[in-house]
Amino acid sequence: DIQMTQSPSSVSASVGDRVTITCRASQGISSWLAWYQQKPGKAPKLLISAASSLESGVPSRFSGSGSGTDFTLTINSLQPEDSATYYCQQGNSFPFTFGGGTKVEI
Amino acid sequence: EVQLVESGGGLVQPGGSLRLSCAASGFTFSSYWMHWVRQAPGKGLVWVLSFNNDGSNRVYADSVKGRFTVSGDNAKNTLYVQMNSLRAEDTAVYYCSRGAKDRTMDVWGQGTTVTVSS
Numbered sequence: 001d002i003q004m005t006q007s008p009s010s011v012s013a014s015v016g017d018r019v020t021i022t023c024r025a026s027q028g029i030s031s032w033l034a035w036y037q038q039k040p041g042k043a044p045k046l047l048i049s050a051a052s053s054l055e056s057g058v059p060s061r062f063s064g065s066g067s068g069t070d071f072t073l074t075i076n077s078l079q080p081e082d083s084a085t086y087y088c089q090q091g092n093s094f095p096f097t098f099g100g101g102t103k104v105e106i
Numbered sequence: 107e108v109q110l111v112e113s114g115g116g117l118v119q120p121g122g123s124l125r126l127s128c129a130a131s132g133f134t135f136s137s138y139w140m141h142w143v144r145q146a147p148g149k150g151l152v153w154v155l156s157f158n159n160d161g162s163n164r165v166y167a168d169s170v171k172g173r174f175t176v177s178g179d180n181a182k183n184t185l186y187v188q189m190n191s192l193r194a195e196d197t198a199v200y201y202c203s204r205g206a207k208d209r210t211m212d213v214w215g216q217g218t219t220v221t222v223s224s
Contacts (some may be wrong), residue, residue, distance in 0.1 A: 034210035036151075043201055043214035044143075044151065050208045087151055091209025094165045096141070096153040 002026050002090050006099030013106065019075040021102045023088035028068045032092040035064055035073045038101075039084045047086075048073065080106050108132035108213050110202045115218030122192050126218055128185040128202030133213075135183040136160070139205030142176070142187055144198035145217075152198075156205065157185060170196075192222045 003026035013019050023033065031051040036044040046055050048064035051071055061076040075082055083106045088099040114126040128140070142154040156165045157176045164176050175188045185202060199219050203211035 032209050034208075036211075038151075043216055044211075045214070046206075046210055046212050049206060049210040049212070053208075055212070089151075089153075089210065094156065095167050096156070096209075098143075098151040098153065101150045 001095055002029060002092060002097055004088055004090055004097050004099040006086075006088055006102050008102060009100065010103040010105065013078050013104065015078055015080060015106060017078045019078055019082075019104060021073040021075075021086055021088075021104075023066075023071045023073070023099050025069045025071075025090055025092075029090045029092035031067050032090055033064075033066065033071050034089045034091065035062075036087045036089065037082075037084045038087065044087065075104070078104075078106065082106070108204075110204065110213055110215035112200065112202050112215040112218040115200065115220045117221045117223065118192055119224050120193060120222055122222070123188070123190045124192065124220060126187045126189065126200055126202075126220070128187075128215060130183045130185070130204070133204070135178065135185065136180045140178070140185050141203045141205055141211055143201045143203060143211070144196075144220075145201070146195075146198045149198075154200070155187070189220070192220075194222050196220060197222050 005024045033051040035048040038044040052064045085101045109131045111129045173191045199217040201217045202215040204213040206212040
């Protein structure tokens with residue numbers, strides 16, 4: 001199974017800051033990488049697919065990069081509504097696996 | 107509007123069974139892979155199983171293989187998961203999601219809660 005390791009597990013930042021979350025795969029996954037945002041009591045929401053493709057309706061302050069084993073989610077100019085837990089997910093092969101999550105606090 | 111609505115969760119004793127449903131609307135269910143993902147209280151997301159558009163492929167996590175069975179009713183646009191021999195560690199919110207072409211999950215239901223306890 002492919003292990004997905006996210007860091008940090010939590011981050012506290014201020015409005016307007018830039019936040020960077022990393023996700024490392026235990027083996028190469030090309031660009032089969034997604035990022036999700038989950039707020040308490042809610043279902044996850046897809047933010048980025050194929051490592052860097054922003055989903056429709058997602059603010060442009062979110063961006064993704066990387067390929068192979070190392071990936072990054074960047075939130076520029078952090079907003080109060082960005083307070084959430086963020087997960088990466090690999091779709092390279094079954095079993096699909098998620099990272100452990102990064103809680104972003106404002 | 108594209109929507110997924112799960113139902114069927116509840117409290118069940120260890121060793122018991124439940125059937126979860128996921129009703130799809132706004133899209134043709136049979137044209138997509140569908141997935142179930144669960145989240146134990148206070149924990150992260152865990153993939154459980156996937157079911158492809160023509161029903162010929164079912165993939166299960168090792169933790170549920172042999173106990174969970176997925177099926178679909180194209181006429182009702184509904185996905186089902188029969189969960190047998192339930193264990194305490196199956197306690198979680200279960201989410202149904204639609205698979206996108208790039209192997210992501212682009213639409214999610216609101217989740218249904220399964221609690222396995224005596």
